[in-house]
Amino acid sequence: MIAVEQWTGEEALLLRSVMRLSVRVFAQRLGISPRTVSHWAENTAGVCRPSMAQILDTALAQCTPEEQEAFRVRHASLRDGSGSAATGDARPAPCTVISHKFLPVYLGEQVKRLHAAGIPRAPGPGGLDQAVLPGAHPTARTSNVHVYACGIALVHLEEHRRVDSLTDLARWRYRSYLADRSWVGQRLSCLLDEHGVDVQVRPASLDPEYVLSVYELREHSWTADGLDTALQLLTTPSVLVNRQDPEDIRPLGPGVEDDKFRTGWAHPEAIAFDGGASRGVSGWSGVAYHPRSDERALTMDQILALELDVQALWAVSSHILHLIEDGQDPVMPEEYSWRFLRSAYFRLTTARPTETAQHRVMREAILATSELPDRLRAAQDALRESNS
Structure with missing residues (x-):
C-alpha cells in the first residue's frame, strides 16, 4: 500500500x-x-x-x-525534485507540428445525397456509417469531408507547420480558424449544389459550431519537463495569446511562454495519457501527442479515428440539445434516435478485449475532457422522452 x-x-x-x-x-x-x-x-x-x-x-x-x-x-x-521544477531544456524552442483540425456541421436529412456520393469508409470506434468526399482545401496537406449517415458533415484538415515558438503556432491556429470556418461553409454549399440539394431545404447555417485540433509533435529539442509543458501548451494554446479581437490575434505579452515553461505549467482540467512508449495530453480544445519510434506506441490513425467519431457524435448531440434550448421537441429519424445514441455510447465507453493499455487510457482521456458521454446521455434521454 x-x-x-x-x-x-x-x-x-x-x-x-x-x-x-x-x-x-x-x-x-x-x-x-x-x-x-x-x-x-x-x-x-x-x-x-x-x-x-x-x-x-x-x-x-x-x-x-x-x-x-x-x-x-x-x-x-x-x-526527488525531477518532476516539479523545469529543467534546462524547458524553454520556448522551434518545433515541427502536424495539425489536424475537425470542423463538423449538422446537415440532417440533406446529408443523404452527399453520403451516397462518397467513398464508403469502415466504421470507426463509434460504429458510425460514413463515407468520404474530397475536401479540396487550397493550402492543407490533405483535406477530406467525412459524411456521416446520422446527419453530419465533418471536415478534416491536415496541415504541417514549422514554428519558432508555441505562441507562433497559437496565433496561426486562431487566425486560420476564421478563414477555415468560412471555407467549410463554402465547400459544403458547393457539394450540396453539385448533388442537387435545393437551397430552400438546406440548414440555416453551414458554419461549423466549433473547431477542435489534434497536434502531433514531431521534430523538437525538449526532453522531460520541457516536453510535458510543450504538450500542455499545444492542448490549450489560449493561455499564450489575446483573442479579444478574432481578426487580430496577438501574444499575451513578452515572456509569457518562457514563464509557462519555467514553472512547468499544466492546465488543471487536461488529462495526460502516456504509457512509456508515447506521451499525450487531452483537453477541451484539443489533443497533443508525441509518438515514440516504438511498435508499442499508439498511432495517429488510432487517435484520429476516435476523434472523428467523437466530434461527429458531439455535433449530433449538440443539435439535439440546441433544439431543447430553443423550446422545440427534438426529433430524429428512427434509425438515429435514442437507441442509436445508446449504441454509440456503449461502443465508445466499453473496452475491447484486444485494446491495449495505451489505447484505453487515450480513449478515456479524450472522452473525459470532451464530456461527450454526458452529452450523449442527455440527448438520449431527451429523445426517449420526446418519443414517449
Missing part, C-alpha cells in the same frame, strides 16, 4: 492525473467541490487538511494496481 506522508495540492493533482479524470468527475469521486481541485492547481505547495488527506488516502487505496504504480513512480519523481 502506498503511503503519502503529507498531501499537498501537487500530490492531489497527481492523483487526478493518474486516475485520468476531469476536474468535475474527480471532484464527484471524492465528494468535494470542483473549486477545491482548482485551488490545488493555484496553490500546489499548500498542505491539505487532515480530513482532506483522509479522503485522498481512500481514493488512492481504491485505485487500480496500475494507477497506484503510476502514482508511486511519478510521486517518487516529484519528491
